[in-house]
Amino acid sequence: MNFILLTVFVHAVLYIPDTLAFKWTDTVPEQVSVCVGKPAVFSWKFAIDTETESVFIMAWLGVVNGRTQDLVEARVREFNFGNDAVPNQVAALKLKSAALSDAGTYIVNVICMTKTESVPQSLTASRSAELIVWKAPSTTGDQLHAVLDPKAVKIQTGKTSEWRMRLSCGTFLGLGQPNVSVVWKAPSNKTLPSTSYDWGVFYLDIDRTEVGLYSCQIDPKAPALTCLDPNSFLLSNVDIYVSQVDVRLLVLEADSAEQKAENAEQKAQNAKQKAELAEQKAQLAEQKAQLAEQKAQLGEQKAQLAEQKAQLGEQKAQLAEQKAKLAEQKAQNAKQEASIAKLPTQLSE
Numbered sequence: 512m513n514f515i516l517l518t519v520f521v522h523a524v525l526y527i528p529d530t531l532a533f534k535w536t537d538t539v540p541e542q543v544s545v546c547v548g549k550p551a552v553f554s555w556k557f558a559i560d561t562e563t564e565s566v567f568i569m570a571w572l573g574v575v576n577g578r579t580q581d582l583v584e585a586r587v588r589e590f591n592f593g594n595d596a597v598p599n600q601v602a603a604l605k606l607k608s609a610a611l612s613d614a615g616t617y618i619v620n621v622i623c624m625t626k627t628e629s630v631p632q633s634l635t636a637s638r639s640a641e642l643i644v645w646k647a648p649s650t651t652g653d654q655l656h657a658v659l660d661p662k663a664v665k666i667q668t669g670k671t672s673e674w675r676m677r678l679s680c681g682t683f684l685g686l687g688q689p690n691v692s693v694v695w696k697a698p699s700n701k702t703l704p705s706t707s708y709d710w711g712v713f714y715l716d717i718d719r720t721e722v723g724l725y726s727c728q729i730d731p732k733a734p735a736l737t738c739l740d741p742n743s744f745l746l747s748n749v750d751i752y753v754s755q756v757d758v759r760l761l762v763l764e765a766d767s768a769e770q771k772a773e774n775a776e777q778k779a780q781n782a783k784q785k786a787e788l789a790e791q792k793a794q795l796a797e798q799k800a801q802l803a804e805q806k807a808q809l810g811e812q813k814a815q816l817a818e819q820k821a822q823l824g825e826q827k828a829q830l831a832e833q834k835a836k837l838a839e840q841k842a843q844n845a846k847q848e849a850s851i852a853k854l855p856t857q858l859s860e
Contacts, residue, residue: 531634532560533623543640546738551606553617555638564623571604575615602638614644647738648687648729650711654744655680655693657727657751663765664716674719674762678751680705680727681712687735694730696748698723719758726750 537556545551559566602619618639625632660677680693693713695703698721705713713727728748729736739745 531564531623531625531632532558533564533621533634533636534558535636535638544645544737545609547609547611547646549609551609551613551642552603553605553619553640554601554603555619556601557621557636559623563626565626566621566623569602569622570620572618572620573615574618575612611644611646614642616641644688645735645738646685646688647735648691648733648745649684650745651682651684655727655729655747655749656682657725657749659751659753659757659761660714661761662768663761665765665769666716674765675716676719676753676758676761678715678717678725678727678753679712680715680749683711683713687733689733689735691729691733691735693727696726696728697721698725717753719762722753722755722758724750724752 535555535557543551543553602621604617604619606613616639618637621636623634623636657678657680660679662677663674664677665672666675678695680695686692692708693705695705695715697703697717703715706716707714715725715727717725726748729745736746
């Protein structure tokens, strides 16, 4: 069963006139912690002179999610409002069932007044507690699983690259609050942090020469582990053995897969180049066709010009023929005129 841990950081503010005997009588703890579903009690003791003083007001305020509220109206809470007849008193707030939504700052204001003076003296004493919520992590099956990934990963180191084996540990449904992380124990007994995290799984990349027994576990320094059941498997480490045979097989498979990928990439590049050449040839053929079409158009234009020249020549010949006919007609007319001109002379004879 998962629990949530509440941690309380406490501060105190006190204003006390010289005429009042009020005083806090306890040492404020730095932290108070409980898990979800368990009661959380904030309790600070103080003392008054019951003959001369009385508790006028003891009020609790909560600043939760940025909003201030009067906790008298809040649900599932119990309060101690003080008792004037008792010198040793307690300012206490009890959260019957702590929840994530209880995170925030809680403030108690105690106002005491004198009983006997004609002009009552008063004091205001305040204490506050900041509630920080911790949540336990969760995994599938409530336990960790560690495996050697079936594929090696290539890591770039400077200008060179090398194959690494990848161990995985998970699978986490939630990392808790604050988030937990996974640490690894190497065959050399050295503790190593995880290399990366993704989708609920922590990874450790190891060199091909670093074979032997590895183990993974949630970092025992994680505060959220306090809320786990003491018998939870999440508090245990999980072992995984990496053999030299495993490493060799993974490296061979990785090399083979990489070579296949390179060959496929080369084939793809060759096919792309062929396609580009075919496209270039098609473009050249299209350009040649366009040039041939342009030549045909030029030939057609030349033929049209020749035809136009022939038509002009024919028109010129027709004009010349017409001119010749006109000249011949003029000559005939002139001859007729000459004949007519001779007629009077002939008649007179």
